[in-house]
Amino acid sequence: MKKLFVAASCALAMAAGTVQAKDWKEVRIAFDVPYAPFEYKDENGELTGFEVELAEAMCEQMKADCEFVIQAWDGMIPGLLARKFDAIMSSMSITPERAERVLFSEPYYNTPGGWFGRTDFNTDVTDMEAMKGKTVGVQRGTTMDTYVTEEMADVVTIKRYTTADDMVLDLEGQRLDVVFVDYPVGEQTILSKEGFKEVGEPVKLGEGVGVAMRQRDKDLAGKVNAALKKLKNDGTYDTIMQKYFSYDIKM
């Protein structure tokens, strides 16, 4: 009888454990900072930015208690799979390769890739003849990297960087002719300096940015999608977007 009781309470505890894990009253969301204006720390050290505010609104909508985790980009997907957090809202573009490892929500924004160079750069970046022999900088593993690798690998020399800072330094030092980088990042880190300009039209790439979750957490994805849809329709999304951007990134 006693054994039966122990077994029963074990089973009950396990069941309770699963129920608790599945109701998503607490969600841990990871960001890679600084990636202004999407996620960064303001002068008081508070985490803020477009995605952070969107995450706050989303959690309110989901009636969940959210904890924000800071995680470096390199360890994002491994950290998610290792259950260090439950979702990534750190400008992660949806790609087929990533979709094999994680479960994406519906996209919630899409920024174009922008071409930036020094003011004396006068080549048309879409003209493959003229681009021959030029050196292009990209951030490793970004959709811009994939685009340049697939479209221009035979024409230009591609250099891949881990951080945007190193890349801008090499553009400044004339090791690179032009960089192809996420538009807001270029606007923030390159156009803010003297001697640089945007060259060519921004290119819309990929399927946009989504919330990344573990494959098995389909119920969480359902809640996230519902919350995002609500925010996009009731105007909350537009209010947050207009606070940070002068152009449209809604998707």
Next chain:
Amino acid sequence: MPEFITEWLNQNEIFTAMTMMEYWDGLVSTVQLVFLSLVIGLVLAIPLAIMRTSKNHFVSGPVWIFTYVFRGTPLLIQLYIIYYGIAQIPGIQDTFWWDIFKEPFYPALLAFVLNTAAYTTEIIRGAIVATPNGEIEAAKAYGMNWFMRMRRIILPSAARRAVQAYSNEVIFMLHSSAIASVVTIVDLTGAARNIYSRFYAPFDAFIAVALIYMALTFLLVFLFRKLENHLLRHQRPAGSS
């Protein structure tokens, strides 16, 4: 690459023909970089080590400063200073130096050469200092001048004592070369990082590259054992081959 191998490889999810070529190119640049820096480093280190053992402080002092600076700072910092620092010198882009330092290969080679030269200098210096007095006295008794003593007695004798410590330096250099990937060189580690970020498969990408480094290390260990056997053959017991 033959067609059938390409086709066979392309059945893999990660280790496709393209991935393999990337690793191969990485292997070529790692081997080039490490081999060149070791050869140039060794050529520099021998005269530096002789200078370092000089009793004249004006000769040994500068070498002492050089080895302490380069052994006292991390290789990564030296590489950053040389690679990014040179590009910041005003007007450098208009000189012929820029043709050399524009590419990441030469700044990395320079950093590696200086670093390994510093360590090798100290290894050889230690071996020279440890030369038994008797050998030098015997050479003097034969009437050899300084140059001949150095060439015939001290350096060959020092080489035998230095070779084991130097084999470690070679292996460390191979492994240190992994940091070349931070200045956009696609060496083995750079290739692994590219592949990792393309497929989000850290285990596959990095374990594969670790195995390649390990194979290179075993090859080096094997070659140095051959060299040791050759240099120390006079110490072998009589009768063994």
